[in-house]
Amino acid sequence: MIIKVSIDASGGDHGIPVTVEAGIKALSVFQDLQLTFVGDQSAIEAELNKHSPASKTTARIQIVHATEVVLMNESPAIALRKKKDSSMRVAINLVKSNTVDACVSAGNTGALMAISRFVLKTIKGIDRPAIMGRMPTMTGHTHMLDLGANVDSSPQALLEFATMGSIAVEQTEGISKPTIGLLNVGEEEMKGNDKIKKTSELLKASNLNYQGFVEGDDIYKGTVDLVVCDGFEGNIALKASEGVASMMSHYLKRAFTRNWLTKIVALIATPVLKDFKSSLDPGKYNGASLLGLRGIVVKSHGGADSDSFFVAICEAYTEVNAKIIDKISSQVSIELEKK
Template structure:
C-alpha cells in the first residue's frame, strides 16, 4: 500500500500529538506515513518523539514540506486559495496517486472545500458528505450527513443513503445495512418537505430502507445508517458529543457528596471505564468524507495521538477495500433504476 498522508498541522494539538499518532500507527499497523507541514517544525518534533521508538520505525515516516497552515478560523473560500498549505499539498499527493489516503484534524470546512477542488467528486455523486460513526447499544451507527451540506434535496439524501450503505457493508461487514431517515415522527408522511419526498425516493430504491426514525432511536441499533441533511446532522453530532462529558461532570459532583456513592463508584469503576471508551470519539478516529475521489478522513479538532492512530487505520482500511469504486458502482446501479420515470426530476 502507498503511504497515508497526515496533515501534521491540523488540529488543536498539532504538530506533536499528530506526529506521535503517526508513529503509533506506523508501529502498530506496519504502515508508511507522510507528514505534511512545516518541515523544520516536524523535524524537531520527530527528533524528540523518535527517541521512544526504534530507528527502523523512523524510516517509515517521511516529510513533505508545506509552509502554510490553514487555521480553524479560515473560511473555506480563503483556505482553497492557500495552494501551499498542508491540506492542499497533502491532497495533491493522493490525487497524483503518490499516497493512498489523506487525514486531517484541521478545519473541516476547509478539508471539504479543498477536497472538492483537488480531488473532485466521484462519478455520479452530486454532493459529498461527512459520515460520523456514533456508538449505539450494541455497535455503531453512521450519521450522514454530519455537516457538509446544510441545504439538501431528496436526491442528495438518496446518494447519502447509497454511500452510507456501501461504507457500512464493507467497513463493518454488515451485508444488508438498514437505512433510517431522521424525522420528527416514525410514521410515513411525517417530517418536513425534504423528509417526506426523500422517504418515497429512498423507499423506491433497492436499499434496505427501515423508514423514518426519531431522534431517540438513532442510538438504539434499529438502523446502521441514519440519514439527514448536514444542518440536522451537525446538531445531532455536536449534541451527542457533549452528553458523555456532561454525565461525567454530573456523576463527579454527586459522588463527592456521599461516602456510599464513593464506594459504589470504586466498585463500578470498570463499568465506567468501558462506558467512557465506548463513547470516546478517539476510538472512532475520524469521519470519512464520502463522495470525493480519494480516501479522506476528517478527525476531531481535539484529536490526540490515539485518535490520529485510529484515523490512520480507518484511512488505510478505506483505501485497501477500494470503497470509492464500490460507491461508484452502487451509484451507477441505482441510476439504472430510472429516476425520472419515478418522478424524481423535481428532486434533482
C-alpha cells in the first residue's frame, strides 16, 4: 500500500524551507510514502532543488499550487470563507477527494479545525472533533485531549473524546485497552463541578478502561495512557506547562551564564545538559491529531523546525497505517446501536 500525505507547505511560522526539508527526510525513511506539497509552486520547486533529493524520492513528490496562505493570527471564519485557495484549504481538499490519505499542517490551529470540519465533516455519531496530543512523562509519554478545539464540552462530548482517544491510542501505540483518566481538581469522588461528575458517571458506564479522576500533575507522572478534559482546561494546562518549562530553562541558563566561572562549568557540563534537553525535547512529541473528522489531519506546532515537523508527518503516516478513521467510525456506530 502506498501512503499518500498532503503537506500544507506554506503553513506555520517558517513555511516552505521547514516543511520541504522535513518531507524529504520522511520520504527517505518511509519507502511507501508519497507526499503532495501544497503552496507556491515555484517556491516549493526552488526549495526542492536546494536539497536535490535522490531520484527515487523525487518520483514520490507531487506539487499542487495554491495562491493563498492562511496567516497565523487570522480569524478561522475569515480563513474559511475568504481563502478558498489557501495551501491549508487545498491540502485538506485533497483528503476529502481521497487523492491523499492524510494532511499535515503547521498553520493556525483554529483555521485548521474550522476548515477541516467544514470540508471533511465529522464521523457519524461524533458531535465535535477534538485535538489529541502526546505529552512527555517521567516514564515515557501519555496522551491528552481535548487540547483546545472546544471550550465548553458537555459530558456526552467528553465521552466521545474518550472513545476516540482510546481507539487512537490503542491503534497507533499498540496499547490494548488504554487506561483513561478524567482531569479534575482532586481524585476523590466528591471533587469537581457537576459537569465533571456527570462525565465520570458516563465513563464508568462505558466499556472504556476508565480509572477515575486524575489531577494536573498526573499528566506528567504518566498515571494513565490518556487524559480526557475539555479544551478550555486542556489548553490552559498545556500552555501553563510550556510556560513553566520555559521559565525553568531560563533560570538554568542564567545560573550557568552568571560569570566566567559558571561559564566554564557550563562547558564541562555541556554533554550532560544536552542529554537533559534531549529527554524533554518538545519536538519529539510534535503532531497533534484532529480526531472525529472523516479524514486524518495532523497539526504540527506552528514554530516547528524540520526535525519536529518530520515527527508530525510520522504521526500522520502511523495513523493512516493504523486505519484509525475506520476504527473510530465502527466503534462509534457500535456505541450508537447500544442506545
